[in-house]
Amino acid sequence: ISLKTHPQVFKDVYLKREGKLIHIKNLFWTNEIKVFPYGLPILIQSIEANSIAEKIGLRIHDEIVMVDQIPVKNIPDLIAIIQNHWLKSFDLTIKRENIIQYIHIDKELFEGKVDKKRIGVVLGYDENVIKAYLVEVKRTFGDSIKKSFAQTFTFFNLTLTTLKNLFIQKADLKDLGGPLAIAHMASSSFLxxxxxxxxxxxxISLNIGVLNLLPIPLLDGGYLAFYLLEFIKGKPLSNEKMMISQRVGMLILGLLTVIALYNDACRYLLGS
Known part of the structure; x- marks a missing residue:
């Protein structure tokens, strides 16, 4: 539903839930309302290496049916249920090749993973089932261009927010990833x-572009900062100061590279 072409208050809304028609009056629709498929099979699309999911024997295309006898109807519900059971032992009910199986997750598996609250799977819905619910939306070329700019701005803002959170320590340096993380995410997205x-x-291209514009010596953003200083002072920096700043920039980039490679090794090679 587009808020540009529809009013924000709907007088009468009809929803179908488990075969029953539900009538809602005066629904106030905002951008915060998100609609998720309800009751469709939830499938595992990929599994992270050395994750809890891999250790307990989950497989790609397994359907997650219940968590501790609690039926799951959509992915947000499943995530919430697992997070509520974190640091506790619980059972997963899955369907594999049309056979119901039960998998026990012992609380000892959560050691060292207190904050993450992730068992290491990418979830999705059965494409063959969900196709029946898809509606094709045709856009003009102009609308597509506008949409692409809007999405690019969203990703750009997300990158800046992540960098800001790293500097103010709201984000963990453990979340940084190197070539192994990029390869893993590329593989998952390709699937x-x-x-x-x-x-x-x-x-990835946008992230590299944003990082390259940071005012760190050796990066393009660093050279732009030098040009700005030269413009303000009316003369270029001395060779000695340029050399010192470049060494500082090399140190910063080197540290970030080491952290990213270390995180990759821990995540994908050592499984910690």
């Missing part, structure tokens, strides 16, 4: 389809 893969490549 989802060609368009998610292209979108991921675009996101």
């Amino acid at each position: 989802e389809g060609i368009f998610p893969f292209i979108q991921f490549i675009g996101l």
Whole structure:
């Protein structure tokens, strides 16, 4: 539903839930309302290496049916249930090749993973089932261009927010990833389809562009900062100061590289 073409208050809304028609009056629709498929099979699309999911034997295409006998109807519900059971032992009910199986997750597996609250799977819905619910939206070329700019701005803002959180320590340096993390995410996006893969490549390119504009010596942003200082002072920096700043920039980039490679090794090689 587009807020530009529809009013924000709907007098009568009809929802179908488990075969029953529900009538809602005066629904106030905002951008915060999100609609998720309800009651469709939730499938595991990929599994992280050395994750809890891999250790307990989950497989790609397994359907998650219940968590501790609690039925799951959509992905947000499943995530919330697992997070509520974190640091506790619980059972997963899955369907594998049309056979119901029960998998026990012992609380000892959560050691060292207190904050993450992730078992290491990418979830999705059965494409063959969800196709029946898809509605094709055709946009003009102009609308597509506008949409692409809006999405690029969203990713750009997300990158800046992440960098800001790293500096103010709201984000953990453990979340930094190197070539192994990029390869893993590229593989996962490719399994989802060609368009998610292209979108991921675009996101990586945008991230590199934003990072390159940071005012760190050796990066383009660093040279722009030097030019700005030269313009303000009316003369270029001395060779000695340029050398010192470049060494500082090399140190910063070197530290970030070491942290990213260390995180990759811990995450994908050592499983910690």
